Every structure is written in C-alpha cells, then in structure tokens.
Amino acid sequence: MTSISDIRDMLPDMDGYAYFQTSGFSPKPIPVIDEIIHWLRFQSRGPxxxxxxxxxxxxxxxxxxxxxxxxxxxxxxxxxxxNATVGINIVANGIEWKEGDNVILSSHEHPGNRLTWYNIADRHHVKLRFVKMTNDRNRMLNELRQMVDDRTRLISISHVSRRTGMRVPAAAICEIAHNQDVPVLFDGAQSFGAIPVDVRELDCDFYAFCGHKYILAPQGTGGLYIRQDRIEWLKPSWIGSHSQKTFDQDGNMMLLDEAKRFEFGTRNLPDQAGFGKALDIWNEIGWKNVFQGIAQYSDHVKKALQQIPDLVLETPLAYEESSGIVTFHVPGYDSITVLDSLRDHEKVLGSSLEFSQESVRISTHVFNTDEHLARLVSGIRRIMGEGKGNSK
Ligand SMILES: Cc1ncc(COP(=O)(O)O)c(C=O)c1O
Structure with a gap:
C-alpha cells in the first residue's frame, strides 16, 4: 500500500535541489518513468x-x-x-463566433488561456474582457456579474491562479454564467491534483487540465473535459482518423458520440500510460490524504514566510481559498535577482512571474520537506540581510 511518505523515495535524484517548481513542471516518480519505458518497448515490438x-x-x-x-x-x-492549452483551443475554435461577441477571462491568465483568445479576437472580431482576479472573492464575483451581457459567449478562467494560487469561487462563477446561458471553461492546469476537482459539483461546461504539474505525470499529457450535452454543441475544428464512427468515399461521415471525436491520428500512447500510472499512485494514496498533505505543507510555508519582516504574502492564507502555490514579494526586491540568489546559494528553485517585477512563486507539493522550507527561509533572510536584489 502506497502512502504519502513514499512519494519522496519514488522521485529521481534532484541533486539536492529544493524543488518548488511543480506549478511549472514537476519531477516524475520512477514508477511513472518505468511505465512509459515499459509501454514504449512493448509498442516498439511492432505497433x-x-x-x-x-x-x-x-x-x-x-x-x-x-x-x-x-x-x-x-x-x-x-x-x-x-496539454491544457490544446484543450482550451478545442473549445476556442469550436464556437461559431459572430463579430461583436465577447469572452470573459481573468487578469491572471497564462498565455495558454490568453493568446488563444487574442487569436480568436483577432480572427473573428470578438471582444475580450478581463475580470480582476483578487483575493476578495465577492468583489470578483460582483465585477463578473456586471461584465456578463447578452453578447458574452464564454467565460474562460483559471480554477487556480498561476500567479497567487488563489482558488476562484468556481461554483458561483458557473451560477452567474449559467443564469445568462453562458458556458464556462475552467483552465485547470494549476488545480488538477492540487485541490479537489469535481466537475459535476462545479457544473462547468468544460475543464482543461494537464498531467505534467501536480499529477507528476509526463510532459505532454493533458486534455479536456466536455460535459455530455456540450459534445455535439462544440464544432470540431481539427479531426481525423479515429474521430469517426463511420465514413464513406463520397464525403459523408458520422463522428463518434463521445468527446474522443476530438482525438485523431497516431498518438503517443506510452506517455499516456505514464499519466495513468501517476493517477494510480495518487488513487492508492487517496486523494483526501494528498490534498491534506498539500494543505498542511503550504500552510507551514505561509506561516514561516509571515515571520519574515517586510515580506508580503500575496496568496490567501486558507487552503480552501488557495492551493499548493505560495506567492510573496519583498517590496523593492527584484524577483529574478532573489530567485537566482536562492538557486545559487541555497539550491532552492522557485519561479518569477511575467508582468510582475517582485513576485516570487513557490509551488509546494507533498514531496517537499521541512529542510527545503528552512533553506528557503534562511535564503530570503540572507538576501535581505545583504540588501541583495534591493532595487530601491
Ligand atoms: C493556468 C495555466 N494554464 C495553462 C498552462 C499551460 O499548460 P499546458 O502546458 O499544459 O498547456 C499553465 C502552465 O503553466 C498554467 O499555469
């Protein structure tokens, strides 16, 4: 029986680094790597x-x-x-746009849920609206209520902000949208595996996800949930062999009834087998234990960072309103300089964020240790003590 403490031993050698970069790309457990290799060898015998x-x-x-x-x-x-971006593109390119339609995004979106829409806006003369993602959930919901109108065709928003780790009030967003017959797409790249996700409970129309972050699955795995009644509604922009139920030589075809109709061509199946193996590991540990582990550790990190004078925590304190991400800044300190120094002196890996000069993102998972945290905290204190990175 696998338990949460086994995960650390399953990970490959990370050369002593404190890996706080799961929100970018995670390390992969050895059993996941073995599974990929097994099926790659198997398939290579002759597909x-x-x-x-x-x-x-x-x-x-x-x-x-x-x-x-x-x-x-x-x-x-x-x-x-x-990946998640392909899922977002399936939705974006599957809607029959009319000039003057609008789509609502948030101010914190990743290029995957941003550029896709810039392209749609450009090609179809669709307007983009950006709701301000703030830790004040009511304010955000009120702003959203004002934004939705009779030309809104979709709300496409992160379930968890990649910047602050804030967990959006997803069910309330769906309620606002559905009251006006507007479908909702959640970008779940930062939520899948980090917080509980129940698409039925959320009642969202679409949910894009990836395997390569909190699931610890291979790079290049992910997909899209399409609620049953939206499968036929969404127009397939890319299809091919395997999308169909039947076809003939004269231009007639019937697509599969399932969401699988959006899949086509020759696939990388060994990586998908690795994705399944990673999910098997979490299932064996139990999702409840996983989320509890992430909640405890991220809480621990927040409390430790709060002890550092002048440091500003940008992430909501409660796990129920956040995830595994902890973002902070020290006023006047440049994030790239701080991160480079942490990497070079303490072997601590975090990440910077675009459109922000100072914010440092630490993404935590159950494999991170107390010793990783101690190194992070002492590194930040050292940098502040040296005045390094202080751009004032
Ligand atoms: C919120 C969010 N959306 C989308 C992506 C892109 O994910 P993928 O590479 O799976 O398309 C990321 C990756 O960092 C992300 O954080």
Whole structure:
C-alpha cells in the first residue's frame, strides 16, 4: 500500500535541489518513468502486431477512466491530448463566433488561456474582457456579474491562479454564467491534483487540465473535459482518423458520440500510460490524504514566510481559498535577482512571474520537506540581510 511518505523515495535524484517548481513542471516518480519505458518497448515490438495494438489501446482507455474518475466525469466526456492549452483551443475554435461577441477571462491568465483568445479576437472580431482576479472573492464575483451581457459567449478562467494560487469561487462563477446561458471553461492546469476537482459539483461546461504539474505525470499529457450535452454543441475544428464512427468515399461521415471525436491520428500512447500510472499512485494514496498533505505543507510555508519582516504574502492564507502555490514579494526586491540568489546559494528553485517585477512563486507539493522550507527561509533572510536584489 502506497502512502504519502513514499512519494519522496519514488522521485529521481534532484541533486539536492529544493524543488518548488511543480506549478511549472514537476519531477516524475520512477514508477511513472518505468511505465512509459515499459509501454514504449512493448509498442516498439511492432505497433501493428495484433496483441500489441489492442493491448496498448486498452492501456490508453484505462488512463481515460482514471482521469474521468479523478474529475468525477464519465470517460465519454474526456479528451486526452498533449496539454491544457490544446484543450482550451478545442473549445476556442469550436464556437461559431459572430463579430461583436465577447469572452470573459481573468487578469491572471497564462498565455495558454490568453493568446488563444487574442487569436480568436483577432480572427473573428470578438471582444475580450478581463475580470480582476483578487483575493476578495465577492468583489470578483460582483465585477463578473456586471461584465456578463447578452453578447458574452464564454467565460474562460483559471480554477487556480498561476500567479497567487488563489482558488476562484468556481461554483458561483458557473451560477452567474449559467443564469445568462453562458458556458464556462475552467483552465485547470494549476488545480488538477492540487485541490479537489469535481466537475459535476462545479457544473462547468468544460475543464482543461494537464498531467505534467501536480499529477507528476509526463510532459505532454493533458486534455479536456466536455460535459455530455456540450459534445455535439462544440464544432470540431481539427479531426481525423479515429474521430469517426463511420465514413464513406463520397464525403459523408458520422463522428463518434463521445468527446474522443476530438482525438485523431497516431498518438503517443506510452506517455499516456505514464499519466495513468501517476493517477494510480495518487488513487492508492487517496486523494483526501494528498490534498491534506498539500494543505498542511503550504500552510507551514505561509506561516514561516509571515515571520519574515517586510515580506508580503500575496496568496490567501486558507487552503480552501488557495492551493499548493505560495506567492510573496519583498517590496523593492527584484524577483529574478532573489530567485537566482536562492538557486545559487541555497539550491532552492522557485519561479518569477511575467508582468510582475517582485513576485516570487513557490509551488509546494507533498514531496517537499521541512529542510527545503528552512533553506528557503534562511535564503530570503540572507538576501535581505545583504540588501541583495534591493532595487530601491
Ligand atoms: C493556468 C495555466 N494554464 C495553462 C498552462 C499551460 O499548460 P499546458 O502546458 O499544459 O498547456 C499553465 C502552465 O503553466 C498554467 O499555469
């Protein structure tokens, strides 16, 4: 039986680094790497061999079931692809836009949920509106209420902010949107595996996710949840072999009924098998234990950082309103200089954020240790003591 403390031993050698970069890309457990290698070798025996093709296809479908289980969706509602951005693009390019339509995003979106819409705005003369993502959830909801109008075609917003780690009031957002018949797409890149996600409870229309962050699955794994009644509604912009139920030589086709209709062509199945293996590990540990572990550790980090004079915590204190991300700044201190110094002196890895000169993002997971935290805190104190990075 795997428990949460086993995760650390499953990870490859990180050369002593305190890895606070899971929100960017996570390290991968050895059993996940072994699973990929196993299926890569197996498939390489000859993808067309009947026992090879059938078996690996079953492994792929097993991953789909695991993902569906983790999101409380049904497998028929899951598209498996390369990343969250592909999922967002399936939605963005699957809507029949009319000039003057609008889409609501937030001020904290990643380029994946930003540039996709800049492109739609450019091509279809659609207007973009940005709700201000603040830790004051009521303020955010009020602003959103004012923004939705009869030309709003979609709200596309992160479930967890990549900048502050704030968890948006997702169910309330869906309620506001659905009251005006507006569908909701959540970008779940920072939430899947970091906080509980139940797409039925949220009642969202779409949920894009990736495997390579909090799930500790391979780079290049992710996908999209499409609620059953939205599968037919969404127009497929890219399809191909395997999207269809039937087709003939004269231009007729019937697409699959399932969300799988958005998948096509030759796929990287070994990586998807690794995605399934990572989910198996978390299932065995129990999601409740995982979220409890992330909550405890991130709480620990916040409390330790709050002890540092002048440091400003940007992340909400309660896990219920945040995630594994802890973002802070020290007024006047440049984030890149702080991060470079932490990396070079304490072997601590965090990340900076675009559009912010000072914010430092520390993303925590259950494999991070007290010793990692001690190094982070003493590093920040050292930098402040030296006045290094102080741009004042
Ligand atoms: C909120 C958010 N959305 C989307 C992405 C992009 O994810 P992917 O590489 O899976 O497309 C990221 C990655 O950092 C992210 O933080």
């Amino acid at each position: 067309a061999l009947p026992f090879v093709g059938d078996k690996i296809q079953k492994v792929f479908e097993k991953t789909r079931s695991r993902v569906a289980g983790a999101l409380n969706a049904s497998p028929e509602e899951i598209v498996l692809g390369e």
